[in-house]
Amino acid sequence: MSQYMVEFALPAEMDEEFVQKIPAQRLKVNELMESGKMLSYSLSADRQKLWCILKVDSELEVMEVIAQFPLISYMDPTISELMFHNMVAARIPLFSLN
Numbered sequence: 084m085s086q087y088m089v090e091f092a093l094p095a096e097m098d099e100e101f102v103q104k105i106p107a108q109r110l111k112v113n114e115l116m117e118s119g120k121m122l123s124y125s126l127s128a129d130r131q132k133l134w135c136i137l138k139v140d141s142e143l144e145v146m147e148v149i150a151q152f153p154l155i156s157y158m159d160p161t162i163s164e165l166m167f168h169n170m171v172a173a174r175i176p177l178f179s180l181n
Contacts (some may be wrong), residue, residue, distance in 0.1 A: 084139060084140055085138075085141070085164055086122070086168045087139065087145045087164050089149060090132060091133040091159065092131065093130060093158060104153040108153045108154045120138060122168065142164065
């Protein structure tokens, strides 16, 4: 599997239809994160850029995944294949039966 960064340009002004689709977008993102296809999802402070890292087999699969986003009609994506993506893993303490 490969990793891809998708950078989305977002509209300067968000109309009511856009705002109403945000909960559905979050549900889709959560679903993709739970399945392991999406590794990260970040929004710039000015809400003009959005980035996500996807772990999929091909750029075609990236396009198929992002086509499912409820907000895709408002997004202008740029796809880049990554050589690597480092991130800090959550530090969960080991559970002891003692």
